[in-house]
């Protein structure tokens with residue numbers, strides 16, 4: 399994440415919007431130390447790298463309070479409880495970097511949000527907009543037809559109280575382009591995508607978490623739910639036998655405020 403955010407100077411002020419428990423905040427603070435202290439080891443986290451500088455301040459914003467206790471206690475971290483569908487709680491040009499990971503799909507108007515990000519960034523400041531594209535979720539299974547049906551159901555489902563979009567990753571560039579029409583022009587610095595391989599399926603693993611969401615999305619259909627429960631058990635067995643693979647395509651665009 400430090401590499402995507404190009405933390406190329408000391409004293410940078412960064413915001414992670416839609417921070418959740420703070421895995422991105424953690425990765426940012428580890429910049430310059432050779433790698434994140436903890437984390438799932440995804441490409442976005444691994445790209446911390448020596449040569450970058452940990453930010454002086456990381457604002458960690460979410461509309462619920464879920465930040466890990468050690469991050470709350472870190473003097474470099476400022477927890478902000480705010481709504482990303484409203485005006486952001488920073489002055490014009492106050493921030494050097496804004497990072498947003500898997501948050502855009504939940505917003506009522508992601509283009510309006512991006513215009514707000516444009517406002518709070520200083521000229522030349524960077525926005526890292528990253529998203530998993532859930533439609534690309536890949537699970538090894540002996541029943542490919544059922545897997546496709548379940549992933550399609552998961553992609554179409556709206557798990558939370560707000561909106562969601564399982565195709566958001568591939569739309570990030572279009573989102574940025576639309577910003578120009580609302581007075582927030584961006585220069586696209588990079589657009590990258592990757593898919594990390596995950597072979598574990600124990601409780602708490604990324605594959606297990608996504609499969610649990612897949613199961614939840616099948617709740618409305620009792621027959622499908624029963625088959626999905628069997629599908630989950632099979633994934634666990636395949637993983638135990640070393641035959642399991644899970645991936646999902648992640649997309650990241652880096653945008654510069656002119």
Ligand SMILES: C[S@@+](CC[C@H](N)C(=O)[O-])C[C@H]1O[C@@H](n2cnc3c(N)ncnc32)[C@H](O)[C@@H]1O
Nearest residue numbers: 416417418460461480481482483499500501504
């Ligand atoms: C899928 S999680 C991603 C969390 C974190 N960025 C990560 O990748 O681990 C989406 C996050 O966006 C937050 N979120 C969703 N809608 C929001 C809103 N309107 N305002 C602020 N935060 C919001 C959720 O509370 C959640 O923490």
